[in-house]
């Protein structure tokens with residue numbers, strides 16, 4: 340089982356006696372391609388390169404900390420999802436994982452659609468010229484202003500999350516003289532994280548309308564009567580960082596069951612189902628994610644089989660991967676500031692960022708890998724904890740990892756697989772400035788989100 344901890348993942352109290360880091364890796368200089376962006380390697384001096392650029396050069400030009408994103412890898416992963424699902428399905432990139440205008444343009448060029456979950460994400464997509472028809476708008480409490488803007492812009496679908504929202508969106512659309520395409524998000528009683536899923540009681544959450552007790556059927560009943568809505572399908576999202584398809588299997592079974600009930604009650608076969616996102620990536624070498632073509636094959640087979648059994652036309656499937664596209668494509672580049680050995684415990688390595696650029700370790704007990712990237716080293720492995728510069732002892736970036744014992748201030752280290760939910764969840768805690776996102780490819784590097792400045796901070800503080 341994977342040891343990468345996530346929202347429902349395992350806790351490792353004592354890495355010295357438990358956990359896969361209890362033995363150091365055979366070669367500390369090796370870069371496991373599972374966790375690093377695809378164009379990453381080391382040059383003849385041992386310096387990590389990505390997109391044809393050295394990290395030492397990038398640090399000099401853009402400073403640290405910085406998120407370094409491999410554009411070719413992002414495009415290749417987006418394309419792999421698109422190709423795997425083919426023309427009979429839609430891939431909506433989940434912008435919450437990481438969104439910028441450059442990303443929107445890459446998605447557009449690679450033929451993906453976009454899932455946004457706030458007015459801010461919608462504004463980013465529209466300002467980058469994304470065709471509104473290819474945007475899905477999510478959220479459990481969209482404001483009237485956000486809904487109005489989305490309907491006016493002509494988004495391809497709004498995912499309705501509650502009874503109130505069904506009425507609200509229908510009303511707004513009608514006022515605007517429109518008929519808004521919509522899906523209803525239901526909770527199917529399945530929650531999946533990493534390798535496991537639990538198939539009971541997961542209506543107990545804020546998202547969606549429960550299938551249980553006939554609530555989803557009632558939501559459909561209402562939506563079908565409202566002139567402002569064109570109900571095009573049912574949506575289900577079961578969790579995050581999932582490796583095992585069995586949770587999707589149960590979800591698809593239940594969603595198709597609802598489609599069948601709708602057909603029987605209303606004589607309507609809804610044309611689409613969305614199975615959400617949540618597909619896992621490798622944060623450490625212990626994780627074994629599945630390839631997009633395997634996932635596409637599995638999901639398509641599940642839905643087709645369920646529909647055949649229910650004698651339904653197979654609906655158009657959509658999925659919403661975020662992490663699985665952007666997660667592996669970036670790493671965070673830090674400079675080591677201090678090294679504090681604690682005898683028979685571990686060595687604390689402080690970097691120039693921390694929980695403000697990666698909250699996932701503190702928030703979810705997530706596991707990450709780390710490597711010395713400005714050089715190689717033949718020194719012995721030392722057990723380290725990579726920590727940030729914040730005034731908080733829980734400010735941990737990598738809880739337990741081996742780095743070479745000659746690690747010193749000024750060395751550059753990098754944490755891979757930080758493309759998803761790191762910049763997008765970054766904060767200004769302690770008024771630390773959020774790092775830039777630098778896209779690299781073909782020997783070129785360009786800032787796609789610039790580093791925050793003290794002027795940015797002070798602009799918001801109106802005194």
Ligand code: LLP
Pocket residue numbers: 345346433435436454477576578579580615616617618659660661662663699759760
């Ligand atoms: N679709 C819906 C409706 C979602 O709620 C989410 C994620 C996704 C798609 C994309 O899921 P992905 O493929 O990226 O796993 N901040 C957490 C993850 C929260 C995910 C919320 N919803 C983390 O850092 O792990």
